[in-house]
Amino acid sequence: MIVRKLQDIRKSDRNVKSNGWESARLLLKDDAMGFSFHVTTMFAGEELHMHYQNHLEAVLVLKGTGTIEDLGTGLTHQLAPGVMYALNANDKHIVRPETDILTACVFNPPVTGREVHDENGAYPAEADMVRTAELAN
């Protein structure tokens, strides 16, 4: 059994802050659960363009409000506590937080945790590098 506290992860290298978001990785690939599990905050006023080409992701909003635009359908959905969205088709999307949005996120396959530290301009087949690169543009 693995037992971890978010407050400890916040102080460790499992906590990653980037442009517009911060993510505490409760579980990563090396925990061998078959998924990774994150507590991620998306910051008020940002416009986060995301496209996970190699991962499925589910996101449960815990706190805060905003919108998510599905670029595939053109539809915009309201985000509020208790709303869950699942990117089951590598959906291109834009999240626009009105307030800071706190979420619990699950990735399959699991994120390794090394993606955002690799900022050499390459696009590895991992979620967060795509996110980081797109936000940097």
Added chain:
Amino acid sequence: MIVRKLQDIRKSDRNVKSNGWESARLLLKDDAMGFSFHVTTMFAGEELHMHYQNHLEAVLVLKGTGTIEDLGTGLTHQLAPGVMYALNANDKHIVRPETDILTACVFNPPVTGREVHDENGAYPAEADMVRTAELAN
């Protein structure tokens, strides 16, 4: 993209209530995400003996307090908001909620959602039937 609201799931057959717990299944096996994602409440004063023989599960406490006893190590851990436990070795465990405990849970492989409805006494290779059967004893 799948978008669902917890309040809607609460009113649907994706919400299951059993002895000592209630679970709203945001994502199930048929959503083809490779995991299932639940918001589960364990009720104050209960003693939940659980053993998922065929599933790995991660649980993030969102609200409430209690303890989890790891029957493999004999250790008891405090549960409070921000604590995550992962059953990475099919760990036998007992959760003792002091208050109602609200959690976000991830199962790999995903739960089908039909397990708790099959109450014929058999033990299918699924998580919730094991949980239900043990609680019934």
